[in-house]
Amino acid sequence: MQMSFSPLVKQTANAVVNVYAEKLVESRSPLADDPFLQQFFGQRMPNRSEKQSSLGSGVIVGADGIVVTNNHVIEGADDIKVALADGREFESKVVLKDDRLDLAVLKIEGTAPFQTIPLGDSDSVEVGDLVLAIGNPFGVGQTVTSGIVSALARNQVTPGSDFGFFIQTDAAINPGNSGGGLIDMKGELIGINTAIFSRGGGSNGVGFAIPANLVKVFIESAKGGTGSFVRPFIGASFEPVTSEVADALGLDRARGALVSSVIEGGPAEKAGIRPGEVVTAVNGIPVEHPDALGYRLTTVGIGKDARLSVADNGKVRDVVLRLERAPETAPRDERLIEGRTPFAGAVVGNLSPPLADELRMPATSEGVVITAVNRGSPAARVGFAPKDIILAVNGVPIDKTETLVKATADDPAFWRVEILRDGQRIRQFFR
Incomplete structure (x- = not known):
């Protein structure tokens, strides 16, 4: 045999x-x-x-x-x-x-049909399952490696990612494998290989794949022709559950997503979710951390309902959260600032949940934000950067882009500017 x-x-x-x-x-x-x-x-x-x-x-x-x-x-x-x-x-x-x-x-751009791999259910994957990783490491040609699923729901793997929820495998993954398939024993795609974890840049038996269930949602969005992937708007922010928080809330272990703030009138508030509570499961599937919550809600999809298990004071209740697109509460009205002003060369817009999400800022952020700075412009030379919120110019509070344009129309001999950067107020003076 x-x-x-x-x-x-x-x-x-x-x-x-x-x-x-x-x-x-x-x-x-x-x-x-x-x-x-x-x-x-x-x-x-x-x-x-x-x-x-x-x-x-x-x-x-x-x-x-x-x-x-x-x-x-x-x-x-x-x-x-x-x-x-x-x-x-x-x-x-x-x-x-x-x-x-x-x-x-x-x-x-070629004549169809092409051979395909069916998409599997990555939620059915378990630690210890046999898998194959297929790709082109180092450009040597197509290569197949085998291993097992080492862990699930891994986060903090790739910097700058929207959220971390990866399948970990010990199948050898090397440069060039990125974008290749992680295949189960039924011949179904359960993940897209995306990262390795090593100091030398080679496989040390720790590789990560994006789960197929997220890939399915992304493909459906591509077929919709929207040109961008839209994430569901929750109207709340979350933090990891520490052991101290778990003890205080009567949880048996430190897992879940702690609700740190809720936006008034948002989907979370409508569902009855309150700050200080912990989301422990989505549609009956346990939530390990805030990244896992984001993954679960994204794979449910916009326009659908998600059943969340919420723990508070040792009691657990279920709420129904309607997944919606982020509302543009203020027209973004993006403008390029020109003229003799420290802001010349900066693109600014009115903050609302969609723009805040694009810039990876808290959904509660308000005001006028710098979305881009042209290289070599006066705005770049004085040190303005994307995600800076402009609070005031020469004593004039800035509430919308139109106000900023008017405030910068003059050419004073002295500029007083107040911005908010990463939660810190900064006052700057220019001649």
């Missing part, structure tokens, strides 16, 4: 592809500071353009050529090619991408 993964590999490997991304970047000439050449070109020395390439993996999940990969594989790319296991190459276009989830959906 021979034990082999070969039948499973033959069933799935052709649906795992290589993703080649190229982007054109300009680099400053090393001769730019040469005084002799500056006599001919002045200060505007021509820059050199060069191509940068990156290599990753992807998984075909639609017979029409829909491919799922990591956003960091194709980020900033001008040209994306997909190479199949049989050697064929196709141009592809980006349908949807999201850097906070590190997911991207591509569409192969």
Whole structure:
């Protein structure tokens, strides 16, 4: 009797592809500071353009050529090619991408149908399950590694991600495996390989994959043609449950999401959720931490109801939370500030839950916020940065972008500016 993964590999490997991304970047000439050449070109020395390439993996999940990969594989790319296991190459276009989830959906520009891998139920995955990781590590060609599911609901894995909820595996994952598939023994996709955890950049038996249930929601959003992935608006903020909080609230262990604040009139308040309570489960599935809560609610989907188990003073009750889009309580009215002002070159907008979510700011944030700063502009030179909230200019309180434009229309000899940065008030003075 021979034990082999070969039948499973033959069933799935052709649906795992290589993703080649190229982007054109300009680099400053090393001769730019040469005084002799500056006599001919002045200060505007021509820059050199060069191509940068990156290599990753992807998984075909639609017979029409829909491919799922990591956003960091194709980020900033001008040209994306997909190479199949049989050697064929196709141009592809980006349908949807999201850097906070590190997911991207591509569409192969070729003749369908293509071989696919069915999406499995990642909620049914258990620690100890056998898995295969298929990808293209180091660009050497398609490679299959095997292992087990080492842990579930891992967070704090990738910096800057929207929330952390990863499947951990000891199947060898190396650079180039990003975007490849984590396959179960039924030949179903249970995750998209996204990260490794090692100091040297190679596999040390600790790899992470984005669960397939989140991938499903992302693909459905791509098919909807909205151009962006919309997260449900909860109208509350959460913190991890410490052992001290668990003891104070009569919980048997430190797990769940502690409600730290609730927005008036938001979905959480309408559901009866109050600050100081702990969300312990969503639709009967335990919640380990705030990131897990975000994952569970996102996979339920906008427009649906989620049943939350809420603990308070040793008692647990169920509430129904309606998952909605974040309301734009104030028109964002984004404007580029121009003229003789320290804000020249800054793009500003009126804060509301959708804009706060895009900037990864608390949903309760209000006022006028800087959303972008043009490089080399006066705003950049004085140190303004995205997510700075402008509180006052020359003693005038700033409540909306229109007020800011009026306040910066004059050209005083002296500027007094007050901003809020990361919860800290900062006063600045300019001549």
